[in-house]
Amino acid sequence: MAPAPQDARRIGKVLGESAQEAGKASFTAPIQTVAWITLGLLATTFAVSFLLPTRARDEEEVLELVAMGDH
Structure with a gap:
């Protein structure tokens, strides 16, 4: 027996x-999680960048440090 057109519309509405x-639960939540993780990593990188020295070492300084380590 074929379903009546009214039943088909109700079934379509429920399935829709x-x-x-399901789309919200299986797509939106993970995307939001990834966005927050990405934002956190960017903020951490920005904060840690201030721990870097303001200038690079001269070649002479590097050679001295290497020579000291060879003892």
Whole structure:
């Protein structure tokens, strides 16, 4: 027995609503999590960049340090 057109519309509506809810749960939440993780990593990188020296060492300084380590 074939379903009546009214039943088909109700089934379509229920399936459409379920699909939208499933899409939100299985797509939106992970994307938000990834966005927050990315933002956190960028903020951490920005903060840690201030720990770097303001200028690079001269070649002479590097050679002295290497020579000291060879003892």
